[in-house]
Amino acid sequence: MIAGRMMDRPLLIIDILKHAADAHPTIEIVSRTVEGPIHRYGYADAFKRTAQLAHALKGLGIEEGDRVATIAWNTYRHFELYYGVSGIGAVCHTINPRLFEDQLEYIVNHADDRVIFIDSNLVPLVEKMAGRFPGLTAYIVMAARENMPETSLPNVLCYEELLDGQPETYDWPELDERAASAMCYTSGTTGNPKGSLYSHRSTVLHALGLLAPGVLPYGTGTAVLPVVPMFHVQAWGQPYVAPIAGTKLVMPGPKLDGESIYELIESEGVTLTLGVPTIWMGLLTHLRETGKRFSTLKHLVSGGAAIPLSLIKGYEEEYGINVAQGWGMTETSPVCAAGADGPEMDKLEGDARHELKLRERRFFGVELRLVDEDGNLLPHDGETQGELQCRGPWIVDGYYNDEAATAAAMTDDGWFRTGDVATITDAGLLQITDRTKDLIKSGGEWISSIDLENEAMSHPDVAEAAAIAMPHPRWQERPMLIVVPHEGKNPTTDDIREHLKTRIVSWWMPDDFAFVDELPHTATGKVSKLRLRERFKDHVLPTI
């Protein structure tokens, strides 16, 4: 080998913010604070406060490799923690406040977190569980002194007091780019949550990957609003991409309802926003009810769960918004594929164009393949469904301190089993059709619960729908559809059946229907099929 004559400089997270402070010093980070008022400052100010935070962390005894937990919404203080914690070589462990108590206890102790940073409105949640976290040495409330809540927590410190008077520069260490920088546990619909441990290198490469042209437009003059929380896979990389690109970063705080999101988009000139389908349903309902329109928003990215076609059509046809879907997982940093723009799309119009938007193109750096149950490779013909596996520099090679889960997730040749079922076209466009554990397999053939739900949700009276597999003596499994009607609507079984008749093949027709007021959701807002199956476990299909 002839070695290249290029400098061996490490890819480090803190260098992203350093770059933004130099190249985009006045581009703003705007946050709706937990207390309510809007806070704004530039990347240069954020860099100074991050240095102050780094001094404070060292003062708390945090060393390289220590885990520092956060349980917080999207605000500038959480942003400072992303950079300050990883900058000194520690690991920023973001925790989802919607987890069940037992899961919270498990992950704080499994990660062996040293200290925890908490938003003031989440203090009661942690307070309730004090005593169950023996390894925590301090609880830091992310507030100024005047907003500190009364609390019975031990060793409570005030974030602003910790930063006060600290130097505004820090001698950032030159870390190994492969060092761990952050961690995030999957919400764990089955078994214990599993920890994904990101590195400086994986994080920087993921952010650079997202900057590939054609999918997510960034750059000066643009403003991004990650509605996706910073505890859900690092807000899909947005706190890293925006400072590289010189994009204004708008943080929504804890208010994620349609009205609050709309207000922030309008008042801050947001051009791009990202979040899960439930959020976009809420925003669309708000727009329709109030007759409001967007003046700056151009692009909306949906991920974390399959987007219903009706939602794409609503935003595109009624509001002229370009909708792109992204696919990813906690284990994949998360984004691996997003948007379907390209020559295929250019040829299409109307419904055909919207339907293509249910697919996503993979990013450079990520390899995808489909396999059958015996591990044989399947064709990328747009029709054959198989388990999706992936490989790349921002995909886990195992779980943090969990050998059994690692062994189950990795193939012998080093690919990650996603547990998702997908098709891929010959032009490389991916579409998730199901999850292996959610499959409905009728007479040896797969039924896509996602397609079934999408079709059901295109009925005007249906707000949400979930398909689950029910045991059947003849067909092994048959689908059952659980429907949440829109308020004030009372669709009947016959209505839904009639609606589906022309939209799905006959053997996909659910054997039974149930109407409920609400579906159970996981901590990240997805329908919990596990809890739904539990709820209907004694139900007997009429076709048996």
Ligand code: AMP
């Ligand atoms: P999480 O790690 O909680 O973000 O969950 C990742 C899982 O969400 C994936 O394995 C998929 O099952 C699901 N998911 C994410 N993006 C999509 C998408 N675009 N379409 C369908 N399912 C998705």
